[in-house]
Amino acid sequence: TQLLEQSPQFLSIQEGENLTVYCNSSSVFSSLQWYRQEPGEGPVLLVTVVTGGEVKKLKRLTFQFGDARKDSSLHITAAQPGDTGLYLCAGALAGGTSYGKLTFGQGTILTVHP
Amino acid sequence: NAGVMQNPRHLVRRRGQEARLRCSPMKGHSHVYWYRQLPEEGLKFMVYLQKENIIDESGMPKERFSAEFPKEGPSILRIQQVVRGDSAAYFCASSPTESGSSHFGSGTQLSVL
Numbered sequence: 001t002q003l004l005e006q007s008p009q010f011l012s013i014q015e016g017e018n019l020t021v022y023c024n025s026s027s028v029f030s031s032l033q034w035y036r037q038e039p040g041e042g043p044v045l046l047v048t049v050v051t052g053g054e055v056k057k058l059k060r061l062t063f064q065f066g067d068a069r070k071d072s073s074l075h076i077t078a079a080q081p082g083d084t085g086l087y088l089c090a091g092a093l094a095g096g097t098s099y100g101k102l103t104f105g106q107g108t109i110l111t112v113h114p
Numbered sequence: 115n116a117g118v119m120q121n122p123r124h125l126v127r128r129r130g131q132e133a134r135l136r137c138s139p140m141k142g143h144s145h146v147y148w149y150r151q152l153p154e155e156g157l158k159f160m161v162y163l164q165k166e167n168i169i170d171e172s173g174m175p176k177e178r179f180s181a182e183f184p185k186e187g188p189s190i191l192r193i194q195q196v197v198r199g200d201s202a203a204y205f206c207a208s209s210p211t212e213s214g215s216s217h218f219g220s221g222t223q224l225s226v227l
Contacts, residue, residue, distance in 0.1 A: 033215060042118075042205050042218035043157070088157070097162060097170040098212040100147045104157040 003027060006089055006105030013079055014113050021074045021108045023089035031099045032065055032072045032091040037107075043088055046074075069094070079112045086110075116141065118208050118219035119188075126225045127196045135191040135222045139208030146189045147216060148174075148181060151203040163189060196226045 005024045013019055023032070031050040035043035047056050049065035049072065056063045062075040072089055086109050090102040119138040127133050139146050148160040162170040163183040174181065178196075183189040193200055203223050207216040 031213075031215075035218075040220075040223075042120075042207075042220045045215055045217055048215040090157075098145065098147075098209075099214065100145055100207060100209045100212065100216045101159055101162050101170060102147075102149075102157075102207075102216065103159070106156050 004105040029091035120219035133193040137206030143208035
């Protein structure tokens with residue numbers, strides 16, 4: 001059983017389309033982070049959200065943390081081929097030893113076609 | 115400001131040998147985390163260390179695996195008597211505080227022949 005369910009697992013879209021990736025759990029998280037990982041490399045941090053209901057924007061990317069801090073979403077507007085990659089959500093469970101002890105979702109492989 | 119540095123990038127060992135993976139955290143970061151990514155699986159937490167202390171090793175196998183973060187020098191993840199099932203990508207992350215965001219290194223790909 002996956003503690004952090006990420007969906008969809010695969011996403012193939014055309015350039016210019018919008019998309020949303022979801023991360024859901026029945027557990028409460030102190031913080032939630034979104035990463036992007038390229039083949040053969042480590043995850044690169046995109047954003048950290050810590051407050052329930054928090055919304056953060058990073059250019060065409062919008063991140064939201066659920067009010068109950070159990071879920072999060074990543075929305076990309078007008079996707080570009082350069083957005084292609086593996087996107088990971090990762091959360092630190094409330095009451096855990098550290099915000100750095102992360103539970104990862106399975107990841108979403110995004111492909112944006114020109 | 116250099117990021118998290120891991121070496122070697124690739125490590126090949128024969129069954130029964132020892133593997134030593136090194137991680138130098140970002141400057142100013144004193145919290146280090148090790149993760150393992152098995153083929154076709156997601157990243158799994160192994161161990162959390164601060165300087166000279168293991169804080170949480172709940173994700174680390176009880177036998178053959180050990181980790182340290184000495185006062186001077188990099189953090190070391192040591193795997194004794196490696197088996198084929200240890201083949202994986204091992205990632206290190208660091209943060210400035212226990213509530214800071216984690217930044218990852220490029221990983222060490224361990225292959226056991």
